[in-house]
Every structure is written in C-alpha cells, then in structure tokens.
Amino acid sequence: MPSEREFIEELRSRFPPRSPVTVGIGDDGAVLTVSGGAETVVVTDMLLDGVHFDLAATSPALIGRKAVAVNLSDLAAMGCHPEAAFVCVAVPDLNRSAEMVGRLFDGIAELAESRQFTVAGGDTNTWNGPVVISVCLTGRPLGPRPVLRSGARPGDVLLVSGPLGGSLRSGRHLTFEPRIDLAGLLANRLDIHAMIDISDGLAIDLHRLMDASGTGAVIDAARIPVHPDVPAAGREGQAGRVQAALTDGEDFELLLAVADDDPNLPSFVESRQLYPVGTVTAEPGCRLRDESGEHILAPGGWQHG
Amino acid sequence: MPSEREFIEELRSRFPPRSPVTVGIGDDGAVLTVSGGAETVVVTDMLLDGVHFDLAATSPALIGRKAVAVNLSDLAAMGCHPEAAFVCVAVPDLNRSAEMVGRLFDGIAELAESRQFTVAGGDTNTWNGPVVISVCLTGRPLGPRPVLRSGARPGDVLLVSGPLGGSLRSGRHLTFEPRIDLAGLLANRLDIHAMIDISDGLAIDLHRLMDASGTGAVIDAARIPVHPDVPAAGREGQAGRVQAALTDGEDFELLLAVADDDPNLPSFVESRQLYPVGTVTAEPGCRLRDESGEHILAPGGWQHG
Numbered sequence: 371m372p373s374e375r376e377f378i379e380e381l382r383s384r385f386p387p388r389s390p391v392t393v394g395i396g397d398d399g400a401v402l403t404v405s406g407g408a409e410t411v412v413v414t415d416m417l418l419d420g421v422h423f424d425l426a427a428t429s430p431a432l433i434g435r436k437a438v439a440v441n442l443s444d445l446a447a448m449g450c451h452p453e454a455a456f457v458c459v460a461v462p463d464l465n466r467s468a469e470m471v472g473r474l475f476d477g478i479a480e481l482a483e484s485r486q487f488t489v490a491g492g493d494t495n496t497w498n499g500p501v502v503i504s505v506c507l508t509g510r511p512l513g514p515r516p517v518l519r520s521g522a523r524p525g526d527v528l529l530v531s532g533p534l535g536g537s538l539r540s541g542r543h544l545t546f547e548p549r550i551d552l553a554g555l556l557a558n559r560l561d562i563h564a565m566i567d568i569s570d571g572l573a574i575d576l577h578r579l580m581d582a583s584g585t586g587a588v589i590d591a592a593r594i595p596v597h598p599d600v601p602a603a604g605r606e607g608q609a610g611r612v613q614a615a616l617t618d619g620e621d622f623e624l625l626l627a628v629a630d631d632d633p634n635l636p637s638f639v640e641s642r643q644l645y646p647v648g649t650v651t652a653e654p655g656c657r658l659r660d661e662s663g664e665h666i667l668a669p670g671g672w673q674h675g
Numbered sequence: 676m677p678s679e680r681e682f683i684e685e686l687r688s689r690f691p692p693r694s695p696v697t698v699g700i701g702d703d704g705a706v707l708t709v710s711g712g713a714e715t716v717v718v719t720d721m722l723l724d725g726v727h728f729d730l731a732a733t734s735p736a737l738i739g740r741k742a743v744a745v746n747l748s749d750l751a752a753m754g755c756h757p758e759a760a761f762v763c764v765a766v767p768d769l770n771r772s773a774e775m776v777g778r779l780f781d782g783i784a785e786l787a788e789s790r791q792f793t794v795a796g797g798d799t800n801t802w803n804g805p806v807v808i809s810v811c812l813t814g815r816p817l818g819p820r821p822v823l824r825s826g827a828r829p830g831d832v833l834l835v836s837g838p839l840g841g842s843l844r845s846g847r848h849l850t851f852e853p854r855i856d857l858a859g860l861l862a863n864r865l866d867i868h869a870m871i872d873i874s875d876g877l878a879i880d881l882h883r884l885m886d887a888s889g890t891g892a893v894i895d896a897a898r899i900p901v902h903p904d905v906p907a908a909g910r911e912g913q914a915g916r917v918q919a920a921l922t923d924g925e926d927f928e929l930l931l932a933v934a935d936d937d938p939n940l941p942s943f944v945e946s947r948q949l950y951p952v953g954t955v956t957a958e959p960g961c962r963l964r965d966e967s968g969e970h971i972l973a974p975g976g977w978q979h980g
Contacts, residue, residue: 406711506811
C-alpha cells in the first residue's frame with residue numbers, strides 16, 4: 371500500500387472540492403456551503419471488528435458508542451456540534467444478531483440523547499463476515515465558522531485538551547467523552563487558527579496539522595500531559611511515558627494552534643481545560659525538546675538514545 | 676431477526692426527527708432543513724462482498740460504481756441531484772489492495788464526472804475480512820421540494836420508469852444508469868405525490884410506498900414492463916416472467932404515484948419514459964389483477980395457482 375498520506379493526496383487531487391463543497395478531502399470533515407451561506411460539516415468513520423474493537427471482549431453498546439463518538443470527536447475538531455447521524459451496520463446472520471444490533475443502538479442512543487442529535491438514516495445488513503459499523507455525521511459550527519487544520523501560524527502556541535496515552539490499554543477508547551462542549555467554548559472565546567483531534571497519536575496528528583498549515587512545530591517533552599492510564603515509568607523511564615503519550619493514539623483530545631497573545635487563552639490554561647505543549651515554527655518539520663536538546667519528532671514518535 | 680419493517684419501525688420511534696432533520700428514518704433519504712429553508716437530502720448504503728457483489732467475479736471499478744450508483748438511485752427517488760459523496764472502504768491488507776482501491780475509485784470517479792458531484796471525504800481501512808464499501812451521499816432537490824414516499828392518494832396512477840427483472844442474473848445491477856436526469860424532468864413537470872426506487876423488487880417496494888402513504892394498490896399484471904433480461908417464458912409461462920419483474924429486485928427504476936389527470940403525464944407515457952402499472956386505492960393492501968381476477972400481492976410476490 372502507498373502511505374496513507376500519499377493515498378489521501380491522490381484522492382484530493384482526483385476529487386477537488388466543487389460547489390457546494392468548500393472544504394473536501396484532507397481535513398477532519400468536509401464543509402458544504404449552501405445558498406444563504408449556512409455551512410454544514412460532514413464527517414465519517416468506519417469501525418471494524420478486530421481492528422477498532424474486539425466484539426468478543428466488548429459490549430455491543432460500547433461498540434456503537436465508540437462508532438459515533440469518534441465521529442463526534444472529528445466534529446469537535448471542526449468546531450461543530452452534531453445534528454444527524456447515518457449508521458450502516460453489517461452483522462453475522464445469527465440468532466443473537468437482533469439483540470446485538472439493538473444494543474449497538476443503545477450505545478448510540480445514549481450519545482444522541484446527551485449530545486442532542488438524532489439518527490436520521492442508515493442501512494443494516496447481515497452477512498458471513500465480522501461486524502462492521504460505518505457512521506456519517508453532519509454538524510454545524512459552534513462558533514462563527516468551521517475550524518480547519520490549515521490555519522496555524524508561526525509563533526502560535528500549540529495546546530492539547532487533556533492528558534494523552536494508554537487509551538487502548540485501559541479501555542478509555544470505548545468510554546471517552548468527545549470534546550464537543552469544550553470545542554464550543556473554544557470556538558466562541560478563542561481565535562483558533564487550526565485544530566485536529568488526536569486519533570492516531572500526538573506525533574502523527576501534529577504532523578497532519580503542521581502539513582496542512584505549511585508550518586513546523588517544537589514540542590516540549592516536559593509539558594506533554596501524560597495520562598494516568600500510562601503505566602508508571604518502567605525500564606524506559608519518563609521518556610517511555612512521553613513516547614506513549616506521543617504515539618499510543620485513540621486519545622480523542624483536541625490539538626489546536628492559537629495566537630500566543632490571545633487574551634482569552636490564559637483562563638483555559640489556568641483551569642486546565644487546555645495544556646500548552648509547544649510552538650508553531652515557520653521551519654517545516656516537527657521537533658521534540660527535552661533536557662538533552664532538540665530531536666526530530668517523526669510521525670511514529672522519536673528515537674531516544 | 677425481527678422483520679426489516681419491524682426493525683425500521685423500532686428505530687423510527689427511537690430516533691424521531693429533531694431540528695434540522697425534518698424527514699428521518701424510513702424514506703429513501705433524510706431531509707435536513709437549514710436556516711433560510713435550504714433542504715439537504717442525505718442517503719446511505721453499505722455494500723458487502725458476497726452479498727451485494729462478488730469480488731472474485733467483478734471488476735473493482737464496477738463495485739465502486741455500484742456502491743455510489745445505488746445511492747444515486749436513492750437520491751433520484753427523493754427527486755434530488757448529488758453534491759458530495761463520502762466513501763468508507765475496508766479491504767484485505769494484501770499487496771494488490773492498493774491497486775484494487777484505486778480501481779474502486781475509478782468507478783466512482785466515472786459517476787462523479789458524469790453526474791457532477793465530488794467525493795468530499797471518507798475512510799479507508801485494511802483488515803482480515805472481505806471488502807466492504809459504505810457510501811453516504813448528500814444532494815439537493817431538482818424540483819421545488821424533496822419527493823417523499825408518503826404522499827400517494829387514492830386514484831393516483833402508479834408508474835415505473837423502465838422494464839423490471841433479471842438485473843442480478845444479467846449483471847445489469849452493476850451497470851444501470853441511476854434515474855437522476857429523469858427525476859429532474861419529473862420533479863419539474865409533474866406533481867409527484869410519492870416516489871421510491873425499486874431496489875428489492877416492485878412487489879416489496881410497492882408495499883413500502885403504500886405503507887408510507889397509508890394506501891393500497893392494484894397492479895395490472897399485463898402492464899408491468901418485463902425486462903428482456905428475464906428469460907423467455909419457460910415452464911411457468913408469462914406468469915413466471917411477471918413474477919420475476921415483481922420480485923427479482925436490483926432494478927433501480929423509479930416507482931411513483933401521480934394524479935391521474937396530471938396534464939404533463941401523457942407525454943412521459945407516450946415517450947415510454949414512464950409505464951403505468953396500476954392505481955392507488957384507499958383500501959390498504961396490494962393486489963395484482965390478471966385475466967383470472969384479482970390476487971393478493973405479498974411483498975414477496977404473488978402465489979399463482
């Protein structure tokens with residue numbers, strides 16, 4: 371396979387935006403701008419048994435919940451709230467499938483209730499294959515406009531919305547709270563230059579944000595909030611915990627770039643709703659700074675000696 | 676499993692429409708009405724290897740094409756044209772997968788070009804399972820409003836947009852032309868009371884249309900246009916060919932209800948763009964009339980003696 375980045379670049383050039391699509395492939399979601407200027411944002415994600423969840427070890431309600439929650443996280447990263455979900459499911463044709471599908475929708479209904487959206491369509495199929503659940507979710511900006519990945523500027527401060535690492539190991543990836551509410555506060559009180567949700571790990575998602583913005587970044591290792599789900603320092607010491615925070619993924623926290631002097635920023639930092647982790651640079655590439663100096667931060671993390 | 680109808684009814688009551696969703700689960704697509712009154716229609720369908728296509732026997736381009744075409748057919752049934760597609764794919768992690776995914780998108784690109792929409796997002800995954808392709812498609816009304824299933828009235832004439840039957844056997848299900856252009860003509864020149872696309876067969880889709888409208892129907896067996904793909908009459912004679920037209924499915928023609936005296940209707944019938952097949956009745960239930968009288972028409976077809 372080509373790299374995911376190459377593949378997405380090829381699709382981007384093959385399917386450029388055309389009216390009413392104003393933002394197409396390559397961000398957390400697409401933006402459709404209809405007559406009158408109203409902007410609808412659409413996100414989508416497919417979850418597969420054995421890849422994104424383990425049906426044998428997980429309640430169907432948590433699987434349904436996760437399938438929608440990862441899409442809510444994408445919407446949050448666009449600074450949007452959800453309106454309508456479309457849920458396609460494939461399940462084995464077994465006697466217990468009806469009950470399982472009902473429980474998948476229990477998990478979806480819980481989020482629909484708490485986040486005030488509805489399921490407006492879908493498609494349920496049976497087959498001789500593993501469980502698949504594919505969700506498409508529409509939303510609308512919480513602030514004046516959708517927030518894209520592409521607006522970070524040199525000198526911006528980079529912040530994350532919570533501690534990172536250990537999500538898959540602890541099961542947090544099934545129960546995390548998508549940052550919709552926080553995104554609403556941020557979108558209305560800050561001038562967010564760029565935002566993404568951390569689905570594959572801070573290191574790779576930082577690269578995506580900087581690539582889209584045509585910028586680079588320096589991250590302070592000591593400022594990365596490491597989640598308590600990451601085991602206490604073992605053989606690799608604190609560096610191993612930082613590496614976990616950079617690369618474990620499935621955190622579904624927000625990573626954003628904001629002007630260093632944004633007047634409303636300090637209150638978010640003081641209340642620990644946001645954690646500053648670094649700075650945007652004009653020079654491309656990502657670096658990690660620790661007590662021993664600056665290291666190249668690759669999408670897969672960094673090699674420490 | 677409960678019947679599909681029971682399952683959809685349960686989901687409908689569980690997830691009622693809420694703003695901006697004005698039409699939710701239970702039609703060919705959902706309708707979202709944004710500020711200013713612009714209506715966006717969203718449809719979705721998931722296709723599975725071994726159920727909706729056979730990867731071993733079919734070119735990936737035709738599979739990609741079908742995955743989008745069935746959604747275009749749903750949009751046509753809502754009287755809409757397409758704007759933005761979202762394509763989620765799961766493929767085996769094999770060396771040839773990159774080429775296969777590229778060819779899936781070849782088939783999608785062909786339709787995107789001819790139907791003037793774009794792919795605005797998606798999700799591509801690899802796994803140890805069969806190929807899955809799930810498409811969500813947004814669109815906008817070709818006429819003044821989206822066309823729903825629920826507006827048929829007693830006395831309306833029922834029409835189909837083309838001959839039926841034999842689609843799976845002949846491979847037509849992979850190459851059919853979704854009726855978007857015709858839907859545009861119809862939506863602007865007729866007062867369409869109700870419309871659906873024939874995906875599972877005239878018999879079952881007629882039931883869906885009549886159930887949504889709270890009406891019944893009488894179909895004239897002799898007036899059903901039988902596709903040449905249905906083999907010439909064999910042991911079961913002409914009745915067997917009509918049964919194939921009623922139940923084979925995957926025709927992706929339109930079935931609509933229009934007032935009997937609509938002044939623009941005759942020209943569509945004379946030009947063989949529409950074929951009258953029956954009449955809407957106040958009495959619920961569907962019946963089939965042939966030379967031997969009236970028979971109950973079940974969703975699965977009719978029993979002939």
